[in-house]
Every structure is written in structure tokens, then in C-alpha cells.
Amino acid sequence: MWKILLQEFWNDLRTQKTRAFLTMFAITWGTLSVVLLLAFGEGLGRTMQSGLLNAGDRIFQIYGGETSQSYEGLDKGRRIRLIREDLDLLQRSIADVDLGSISYGRWGVALQVGQNKTTTYMEGVGEAFEDMRRMYPAAGGRFLNAIDESQKRRVVFLGPELAGRLFGETEPVGGSVMIDGLPFTVVGIMQEKLQTSMNNGPDANRAIIPSSTFETIYGHRYIDHMVLRPRNVAVAPAVKQQIYEVLGRKYKFDASDERALGIWDFIENEKESAKVFMGIQLFLGLVGGLTLLLAGVGVANIMYVTVKERTREFGVKLALGARKYHIKIQVIFEALLIALMGGAIGLLVSYGVVKAIQSLPNKEGAMEFLANPVLSTPVALLTVGVLTVIGLLAGYFPARKAANVDPVESLRYE
Numbered sequence: 001m002w003k004i005l006l007q008e009f010w011n012d013l014r015t016q017k018t019r020a021f022l023t024m025f026a027i028t029w030g031t032l033s034v035v036l037l038l039a040f041g042e043g044l045g046r047t048m049q050s051g052l053l054n055a056g057d058r059i060f061q062i063y064g065g066e067t068s069q070s071y072e073g074l075d076k077g078r079r080i081r082l083i084r085e086d087l088d089l090l091q092r093s094i095a096d097v098d099l100g101s102i103s104y105g106r107w108g109v110a111l112q113v114g115q116n117k118t119t120t121y122m123e124g125v126g127e128a129f130e131d132m133r134r135m136y137p138a139a140g141g142r143f144l145n146a147i148d149e150s151q152k153r154r155v156v157f158l159g160p161e162l163a164g165r166l167f168g169e170t171e172p173v174g175g176s177v178m179i180d181g182l183p184f185t186v187v188g189i190m191q192e193k194l195q196t197s198m199n200n201g202p203d204a205n206r207a208i209i210p211s212s213t214f215e216t217i218y219g220h221r222y223i224d225h226m227v228l229r230p231r232n233v234a235v236a237p238a239v240k241q242q243i244y245e246v247l248g249r250k251y252k253f254d255a256s257d258e259r260a261l262g263i264w265d266f267i268e269n270e271k272e273s274a275k276v277f278m279g280i281q282l283f284l285g286l287v288g289g290l291t292l293l294l295a296g297v298g299v300a301n302i303m304y305v306t307v308k309e310r311t312r313e314f315g316v317k318l319a320l321g322a323r324k325y326h327i328k329i330q331v332i333f334e335a336l337l338i339a340l341m342g343g344a345i346g347l348l349v350s351y352g353v354v355k356a357i358q359s360l361p362n363k364e365g366a367m368e369f370l371a372n373p374v375l376s377t378p379v380a381l382l383t384v385g386v387l388t389v390i391g392l393l394a395g396y397f398p399a400r401k402a403a404n405v406d407p408v409e410s411l412r413y414e
Contacts, residue, residue, distance in 0.1 A: 023302045024342040027387065030295035031346025034288030034383055039354055039373035041284040045277030047369050051196030052273055054134045054203075056266035058233060061199070062226040062243060063262035067253045080251050080260050081222040084211070090228065093246045096235040097228055101126035104214045105200060105224035111207065112178040113166040120162055121200045122179070122207040123224075124214025132227050134193060135203060141173040141188030144210050148187075152212045156184040159204040163189045182217065184209065194368060197269070236267045289386070296339070296390035304398045328400065335395025336388065343387040351375060 064080040087102050104124035111118055129135065130143040135157070137143050148155050156177060163172045163186070172186045195202050214220065230239040240263065244255040253260040354375045 023298060023338050024345065026295040026298040027292075027339050027342025027390075028346040028349070030288075030292035031343045031383055031387065032350055033291040034285070034386075035347060035350040035375065035379060036353060036373070037284040037288040038281065038379045039350065039375045040370065041277070041281045042374040042376060042379075043372040044369055045274075045281065046374060047194065047372050048196055048277065049270065049273060051194045052266070052270055054193045054195045055197040055199075056227075056264075057132055057134055058229060058236075058270065059132045059266050060228045060230075060236075060240065060243070061264035061266070062228065063224075063264075064222070065260050065262045067257055068259040069254050069257045071252055071254050071257070074252055078253070080247075080253065082226060082247075083222060084215075086223075086247065086250070087226050089250065090226070090243060090246055094239055094242045096231045096239050096242075098231045099128040099132055099229040101129040101132065101227050102211050102223045103129070103225050103227060104211055104218070104220050106214075106218065107200070109207065110178075110180055111162070111166060113175070116166050116168070118162070118165050120205055120207055122209065122214075124209050124211040125227075126211055128229075129208070129227065132229050133203065135208065136191050136193075137188035138191045140171075141186075143188055144208065148210045149212050152216050153210060154182060154184045154213055155187045155209065157188045157190065157208040158186060159190050159202070159206045160192055161202075161204040162207060179207065179209075180217070197266075199264075230267075233267055236265075240265065292383075292386060292390065295342075296394050300335075300394040300397065302338075328396075331398050332392060332395035335398070336391035339387045339391030339394065340384075343384060347380060347383065 062082070064082045067074075067076050067078045067080065070076050084102050087100050091097050091100050102125065106122050108119050109122040111120060123129075125144070126149060127143065127145050130137075135143060137157070138160070141157075143157055144155065147153070156179065158166070158172060158177075166172070166177060167175060172189055175186050176183050177186055178184075190203060193203070195204075200206075211223075228239070228243070230236045241255070243263070244257075244261060247253075247261060248255040248257070251260070354373045357371050357373055360371050
């Protein structure tokens, strides 16, 4: 039976080449629209999420603030300034804190290598800063470690753009750089990374030294901020509340006073951005789906025309003993095959386009976000499922009409 259906389908294609081509082209175009729109949307979402995590990987950045409520006889408007010991206090008091580091910050720090001079923002941090801020070293170098911190070493970790301005084509690691007139040894250069969120400029232009060294040179008592990472995302809200409670007891402010501390919640930012990109994906999927639906309507129209033109053929088959369900199966099979053939071509073309764009050598500017399409298996399976439904629906109604043809009347049809 299936052999007969395929022969019938092939004969119809040969006799109706133009119509079959236009029908399959419509399905191919619809499939291409759906798959590419979702692939580019998925790639954009992943790139933006990665850029956010490259600025802070599921962390809290905690700043001192100003009380907005009176507390235990103390007036509101008191300034809260954090110190190094506050990090130790939080790590001892909150069991679900995984990593933590303080951060001192200073703008306008002068750096010089030979005749090359520049200024930048410099931070004094601890070793845990590497993982929390994704400041991973390029090959041949390292980040700051516990010995650098304990011995107050004059070592520096440089962003790649800053290193390029200072050293040019010379290998920076192991070299010496003057920072505000003091010699520092370069221990590592940060790997290139996309960053869609930042504070005090991009990490690529930053110099990082041990926090203990920073304290010794500049004599700062108050830190710029602390960085904490909860053990997992599930406990993040509880950890955030405990931060207010622990520091509230020390600095005498109400734990419900959110202005007493400034907390940049990267975990919540990630959740919100995920919702935004989910909305974008749904919108793109809807646009592509409507395009595919219109292609399905085209298939249905073609099948109606085909049924009309083949009225005599169906009438003869019925007169010779064919059952109605034979006619239905033939028409539905043809519609389904046209839809799936067009869809298969669309998927193959989409795959080729995605691979070609992914292989582009230069991805700068807007291309850094757009040239990362992701052709996911769920999208391909969903598209095949939609095409199957479209083929069945596009064939069912014309098939019902074909099966109800009166054999006698059909012979009079011209």
C-alpha cells in the first residue's frame, strides 16, 4: 500500500511541478523562519547571560549605606561603613556562605612600563575574587593567592587591554610595572571575556593587587565593598536576609532597613534577565509559528485545488471498488509528505546557516551577540511536530471532500 501511495505521490509531483515546488518552498521558508529566529534568540540569550555571569557569578556585592529608620534610640541617617573584619564576621555567622572577598577600589592609579604610561581603576582583593568575578588567568599566568595576601606581596594581575597598553607585544607575565611609583611584578593576565554588566568600568582595563598590599600602600580602613557567594541559588534569599541581620546587630540598624546596606544581587539579576529572554524567545517563536501556519494554509489550499482537479480520478477509483478511507489516506499522505519534505529542506538549510555564522572568524561589536546562534534539538523536534500537525490538518479536510465524491457525478466533471 505504501509503495502505491509513494508512486501516486511521485506521479503527482511530476505532473504538478510548479505547484509542488511553490508548496514545498512555502513550508521550507516557514521552517527556516521558525528555526533561525529561535536559534538566534537562544544564542543571544545565552550570550547575554554569560556576559552577566562574567561580571559576577551568582554573587552579592555588599556596600555600606545610610540608615533610613531610627533604631534603639539612634537617629536615622547614620552612615554605615564596612571594614575587613565584617567579611570574617559574615563567614563565621552564615553557614551557607561559600566564598567571600573584600574589595578596595581606587581610581586614577598611575601605571608605567618603560615609556608607556596610563591610568586605571585598581582593586585590592582576596584570592576568592577570581572565581566570583570570573577573572581567570590566561595560559602562563595565575591569579592572586593566599601567600600574596599573607605576605603583602607587590604583585599585580592585569586585564588584557590594560596589559596591551603597557607592554605592547612584550610578554607581560614576570615583567615589572610601576604603580604609583612602586614596582610590582605581573603574575597573570586575565583571559578575554564578554562582560554585559560592570562596576567602575570593564575588567579588561583593571589592575588587581592583594587587599593587604592595598591597605599597606594607601592606608584605607574602610573597604569599597564585599563580594559573597551563597552555596547555591536556593539559599540565596535566606543568606541575603542574614547579611542584614548580622551586620544590623553590629552596626545597630534594623534588619528590615534595606537602605542601611546596598546589595547588588547578581542572582536576582540573572533570574530577571532569564525571564526577559524567555519572553523574547516566545515572541520570536510566535512570529515564526505564524509564518509556518500560513505555509500550512497554503498547503491546504493546494490540496483543495488538487482534489478539485482530480475529481474524475477519485470518482473512477470509487466506482472500481476503492473505499473512502483509501482516498482519505492518499490525500492526507500527500499533504503530510509535502509538509515534511519542505520541513526537512528548511532544517538542513537552517543547520547550514547556523554553522556558517558560528564559524565566522571575527565577532566584534554587535556580531559578538548575534553570531552565536544555537540550533537546539528541542526546537528541531518541535518544528517537526508542528509540521506533522500542519500536514495532517492540511490533508484531512480536502481528503474528506475527495472521499465524498459521487462516482457518477464525478465522471461528468471537466
